Amino acid sequence: MLSTKQKIGWTVISVLVLVYALFPVLSILMTSFKAPSDLTSGKFLPSKFVGENYEQIFVGDAKDLFLPALRNSIGISLIATFIAVVLATLCAYAIARLDFPGKKLVLTTALMVSMFPVISIVTPLFNLWRQIGLYDTWLGLIIPYLSLTLPISIWTLTAFFQQIPWDLERAAQVDGATTWQAFRKVIVPLAMPGVFTTAIIAFFIAWNDFVYGIGLTSTSAARPVPAALAFFTGASQFEDPAGAISAAAIIVTIPVVLLVLAFQRQIVSGLTQGAVKG
């Protein structure tokens, strides 16, 4: 049990961290409700709450920029996440369970790939994609996104699979299961929390990417939201687009929050509790 002093200490620290993390979000939220003339007021709260900015990105001038971008972002991120998780699940299972030559190589390669600076590949990719016709397509973004999401997925899932007692699988085999049945009926249900966690991490990585998004697209055919935000302009060139950008930023945060809330229950660890001796 925590003493009263410790409790107070933790509360203070928690509040500080929350303020540090959430203040910018709140600030953007407030900005998104400001009228263009209000942007430079220097005040935190808008002098008058207006929905003008939201109107602009959904039905107004910025509609053609924002809505396709939102569609692209959702589509590309989901597909990249799905492929990464499926591939990583199979790969991680093999790494955790089997002893094959090159196992270390797979892991170190994955680690190296994830460390490689993204910005240095964008230019060569830009040239390559233009020549083979992948420039400004969904696939042209999904492939580089996989290079970001696969390594981390493989690492997280390998760690997760290694936690699942091997005896469970052996028990299933003795009980009459084939290797595939043992995997599907015992390992997969137990790995679900890990898979969900990994999927969410992978989705965020794809969702938040800016460098590939801006470097490998040119039109609304494939441009994701983070890149599209950079193309926002005011109604005239003298108008600051900060209000619309803030509104868009708030909108793109919503799926992320929803995802975490929806899968909160799945992300609980400790599901393997009770499998082996307690």
Added chain:
Amino acid sequence: MAAITMEHLVKKYDDGFPAVNDISIDIADGEFLILVGPSGCGKSTLLRMVVGLEDITSGDLKINGERVNDRQPRDRNLSMVFQNYALYPHLSVYENIAFPLRLAKGQFSNDEIDRKVREAAETLDLNEHLERKPANLSGGQRQRVAMGRAIVRDADAFLFDEPLSNLDAKLRGQMRTEIAQLQRRMGITSLYVTHDQTEAMTLGDRVAVLKRGQLQQIASPRELYEQPVNLFVAGFIGAPSMNFIPARISGGVFQTPIGDIEVPERVQAKLSGAPELVLLGLRPEHFEDAKFVDEAKVGHGTMFDAEFTHTEWLGNQQYGYIQYEQDQTVQHKLNELAQELDADEMPAQVIVSLDASSRIRGGSTAKIWLDSRRMHVFNPETGENLTRDAEAGAELTREANEERKSEIERARQRDASRGGQNAHAGAGTATAGVAVHRGGDAVTGRESTGQGGSTAL
């Protein structure tokens, strides 16, 4: 129902280390065989080879005469209880038990599955817990669920991999009794791995003692205890373990550090070819406080004075410890043996069993009596038991075998006479008497010692 035959089984790992080295064992249909040995002796590996989780390097494994070396675990129709239970945490107790049945697609209807699961749950007293998840069960209950999963299908044999080692002493005793009863009732071939010799002695029809992948001796618990083939088996079976005392043969007496012991007639005949220095194997219960020895028996043994370092009083019995000067020539041999038995070194002390009401206390010198008729003499170099009476040993094992058959027969008759439709459920109480003599010591916290020898199996 099946007989399992191991013929020259060998398991070599990639580095060439033979974990299991040329083991041949015949397990008869309905027999309860125990594999026992110190850690790293290959007993679990052997079990996993039988069930199919480890490849067999060479040799043949036959179930009912059919070679099954290359069959997958699922095709061998054996069921296994794992040391850590290996319950499926995402499934309820009911689904855990039903798991093997559901895998046998199309073989069982839902009603059949339900009936079988409930029957198994009834046998194991799990009815109230069927809807719970393994995480919410106690250790003993989890162990029972693992058993339930094993008995629910009609497997040819049960394999147990140290199933009780994770339970506390009291529960272990209870579960031991339950497993014994269950096996008798179902009459199913069982192979049980343990390092706990109380389990080995009380459960097994026969016990196979392994050392470094090699089979040392396979016999009934009684034969192992009374007629061990070598130093290792003698030292491993029995707790507290057999005392090994160096002795020089001189005339008609053994000169030992604790005193001179007359060479008994039975032993005399077998000493031809024995080295000058031998090891005497004396079990603690071969000794007694001289005051408590019957007049009639005194003549059969030797009296000597001994200084006790300390005594341990356990209520039903008492142990006394006597230290002596170790003979350097055998010290390394004894230390080697100690290491094989998972201990560091063999202390130069004799443990003697005294009557519980004996007043001998630590620091005192007292007269003790040794029943020298029951001693064993070992060759310290080869470890061989020079005084082993193979015939008497075989007789003990044969007796045990017959007792097992009649015990199973009685259990079946009792089941039949209950005549209930649910034979298994009825048997739960009907056969309680079968193992009552074991149940007695099963619930005492401390594993009672030396019981194995007197437990009729």
